[in-house]
Amino acid sequence: MTAQEVRLCGLLLREHFGEVVEKVGRHLIRSGAQNLRTLLHETGISIDLVKKSLCVLVQHGVCVFSSGRKGPGSPTEYRTSCDRILRILRYPRYIYTAKTLYGDTGELIIEELLQRGDMTMSSTVKTVADRLTQNMEEGRSMDYSEVSSAFSKLVETHFLQRCPPMAAAATKNGAASATPATPATPGTPAAPVSTTLPTPESFPDCYRVPHVTLIGKGKRRLSNEDGEDQRSAKRAKIDSETHGDEGIYWQVNFERFHLHFRDQAIISAVANKLDQTSSEIVRTMLRMSEVTTSPTATCTKPLSANEIFRSLPSSYNIARPILDQYLTLLVDDPMEFVGKAGESGGGMYVVNLHRALANLARATLESVVQERFGSRSARIFRLLLRKRHLEQKQVEDFAMIPAKEAKDMLYTLLSQNLVQLQEIPKTPDYAPSRTFYLYTVNQLPTARMLLQNCYKTVANLIERRLFESKESKRLLEKSQRIEAILASLQASGAEPEQLTEVEEMITAPEKQQLESLRLHINKLDSAENQVDETIFLLESYINSTVTS
């Protein structure tokens, strides 16, 4: 929980849930596990608001509660972690991935689940069908079965998972202070005494689609129901029908999406470095090991060349010997994406996941140094990465850069902490004239430092975006009013002159300002997503080194 992470989490919470939730969330991040009484006391917010914010946080899986440290009788404690909140930054990427894999239906399912935190299958299917019907032409509507099949597909490929089910009801009733109770609470975690919370995957039914009776079509919302619907959208829709899956709530499986992103990164790196066919081969290998490899594995399970040959997409009809050649080339490549694990079955090949991540992280570091300090500094940086420890003179000689400039660049990199100095004394007193000074680069600490910089950057971008919209608040309100007037005039069938009159209430420079504001905000948004890609690479690399 570094300062930058806390700041970023605060901004994300504020944007998505509001200021009260932000305050509570921030407090929880900073102070670790706390019970309701302490929370009330330290944030100074009224108890209703605190309870409601905790509801919101728990609903989205951001906050988990467990019974207190002192044993079963003590008040429940709430705790939250930064990681979960930082995922919010990645929501657009998840939705986009679902869209590319499963079309609009998949996209809307994921979107609904991300917005609500968790929902039952039936309610998801209904809502998504309604939304899809809304966008279709008149007379057509979306069948529930289509949406259900998309949902099942998502579950089969593990993109969705069940929330951990409720444990003994005693835990819930035995809580001394008021446990937030809402109609859609996900299950409490398991046994009261355990301090670690079970992961959703430890339950055997995690990926089993329940038998749901869902027959019908999506309903199209008429325009005069808009106002009503918006008001009641916040309240859980009380459905009179039951569909046989009460109490089974589904959430988005972020880890699975992360594995998918990681695979994508490796495939595109192979495509850049080698060629399209090699990347297809690697894609096939990764697809085959999707469900057999654990998320923290160093490399995939060995696959024989025969299997790979059979599973290649039919559009790529390459001959068997050519495939062998490609595999050999992949193994020989210095980047070591693919390794050979044995000779049976025509050669057993694995994809080296951790090494690929390390190489990608290294390329990221190098590109940051290159863009920030120039290609000669990048040369020195890469040189130090390869040769580990070098003296000043050796750096100049290897990099073929004049002494003065090399010295300057090294000192700049040193001041930015991208390069470290190692002293090796010749004598017990560290006399400078009798000590070796070696320059070195440590990949892991540098990656962590850059990750913090990324967090700060995203926080800066969000702040700038909020600032820009605040500056033009008056203008935005005016344009919104005008749009509302226009819409109502159009609905009641006004004449074109009235419309143009209303439109002219916004002057041309104001229109331009609005336009530039829109461009700015789009740019800032897309920049956030781009920095998030870097964050993802660095985070995966750092996590892979922790577990190995």
Added chain:
Amino acid sequence: MADVKVKKETNLSEPAEVENRIKELCQQFPHGITDQVIQNDMPHLEPQQRAMAINKLLSLGQLDLLRNSSGLLYRMKDIQSTSKMKGSDNQEKLVYQIIEDAGNKGIWSRDIRFKSNLPLTEINKILKSLESKKLIKAVKSVAASKKKVYMLYNLQPDRSVTGGAWYSDQDFESEFVEVLNQQCFKFLQSKAEAARDSKQSPMVQRNSSFATSHEVWKYICELGISKVDLSMDDIETILNTLIYDGKVEMTVIAAKEGTVGSVDGQMKLYRGVNPVIQPTGLVRTPCGLCPVFDDCHDGGEISPSNCIYMTEWLDF
């Protein structure tokens, strides 16, 4: 043995005779004679007379005084070198000797002072006169630009002093290095592209995109952009910088002894490569490149709300 060996009685009191005798001895033993040898030869020579004779020969420059582990050695000097030193006095001869011993690495004036124990002003005077006689020359060292090393006039300075092919007149030729860098890269890149376009099987493609260091060396020599002769090692250092730029990768393969360009049974192959990732997301934002990144806080002098870099970037 009845006959008594009749030795040519030399008049031992004549110093010239002594000197001649010593010279003959020296010629007999070209590696040098010790005091002991002279004494054995002329047993009735008094040490004082011997010393005088030896000093005379030394001052005439016909004898070299050397020291080895067992004592002093006297050696015949070349006629050639003696003529050179005519007209110089002892001190100059001493300094000259020291410089000669330094070979082609040269020697610094302070070191001359240490070895000869002469005061600095004397040394400078001597060095100037030797230079004017064109017996020695001063060469500026590339490691420390103010230092001057002295060496014999007709010697080539050693590589470590001048810096080799990359230095001309003590200046590192960065443009030259850059030009070579680019040329090598272009050569390797075009080779890789040609291999890719040939659409053969991938193994053949990859192998044909490799170039040995010998090929690159030949290409650069034929290009003729270098005034200085470059060796294969020089080209390899240039190729190494390309590796550190991330544009080229290298492998080593075993080669038969005797194939062109192989060194110790190995050959280095170089190949142009593409970068693995595009410039990463962080550097596409102004914050990734900002020089005052660490000073930026909300509500501070430099903050995201009033960042001028962001304003420029947004209006771009």
